[in-house]
Ligand SMILES: Nc1ncnc2c1ncn2[C@@H]1O[C@H](COP(=O)(O)OP(=O)(O)OP(=O)(O)O)[C@@H](O)[C@H]1O
């Protein structure tokens with residue numbers, strides 16, 4: 001069975017995309033012993049740093065084993081390098097109920113990705129490509145290479161930079177499930193709706209997305225205002241013509257998450273104490289149910 005591809009995306013920054021990618025990867029690996037590949041498509045490289053740590057990440061960047069080196073070779077120089085060669089296996093040191101670390105692999109990013117994207121756009125524009133053709137090329141390339149990688153994994157989870165770029169468009173169009181983490185507040189709610197309306201109709205043709213994008217309420221605080229926006233999103237999602245679905249799972253705003261970056265956790269339950277382990281367990285179940 002080829003891997004199930006999940007892309008996590010939102011126009012807005014700081015809504016919990018990277019946190020969702022990592023927690024979902026770690027939960028699927030912990031609970032089901034699923035083999036998970038995390039692809040970091042964000043030049044901020046937070047997912048890479050968080051999974052592999054700074055020393056391993058520096059090593060991967062130094063040896064050109066990053067997604068920007070891959071895109072540069074394929075799209076600018078027309079010299080494809082095998083995606084599998086860039087993947088760092090056994091990237092996690094976290095364990096759960098056994099001594100073996102979680103089976104997570106990483107295709108890392110680096111700060112050069114932003115520069116690489118500009119270079120690709122310039123190089124291909126000079127060769128007469130428009131923006132749609134550039135996105136189509138990035139998508140085709142990734143699709144071909146992920147197909148060969150996908151037999152090795154149960155899930156491929158892609159972390160995107162905030163906003164929309166050629167790489168994000170490619171990741172959205174390759175995904176079978178798109179998760180849009182959203183804080184239930186004014187800016188995030190309207191930003192999410194604009195994003196979904198803008199991105200999905202354009203991508204619908206020729207897209208693999210079998211499902212509507214799934215909104216995940218994230219970083220929810222127990223305040224009246226956020227409850228009102230959550231209720232509003234529920235009402236929208238329940239309409240037949242709604243462009244998105246809403247997961248039942250709610251990820252609460254929790255200090256264990258906000259202080260976890262850079263901390264060394266030995267076990268899954270140290271990193272995700274109750275109620276987080278419960279919330280992420282429920283999210284993993286809802287994600288699996290999408291394919292049932
Ligand atoms: N459930 C949560 N409770 C508390 N803090 C959280 C939660 N989820 C995320 N955060 C914190 O919010 C900040 C933003 O989270 P994260 O990096 O996951 O967002 P992002 O959408 O990936 O951001 P960017 O758009 O910059 O990539 C981080 O400091 C993170 O630790």
Ligand SMILES: [Mg+2]
Nearest residue numbers: 017018042046
């Ligand atoms: Mg992020």
